[in-house]
Amino acid sequence: MNLSLVILATMTGVATGIVFGLLDVPIPAPPNLAGVMGILGILVGYRLIEYFDVGVSLLSLLNV
Template identity: 50%
Template sequence: MKEVILALITGFIVGLVFAGFKLPIPAPPAFAGVAGIIGIYLGFKVMAWAGPMFAEFFK
């Protein structure tokens, strides 16, 4: 949980700095981009969990 809080604080500070210098945001500007990132993470976790069942397909 500590890592999540630190990542959130770091992201917030980076967002403030980018906004202060009027730079484009260094992240997906739309919810679809954020949803894509979450999908990638979930896909990775599912494969880590289910991967051993399908190991022969990925040799």
């Protein structure tokens, strides 16, 4: 994992959150920890499928 990319992404997120807060508009992200953990769970599940290589190609099943 590229630490500088993680730091840049975090700084960009903080700056974006500040702008949304200053403009008093809702953020395009979960407003609480449960929502953030749900997104993290989606990422972990996706990575597990990649790691174990057990995915199914939906396009192949649909003959696309």
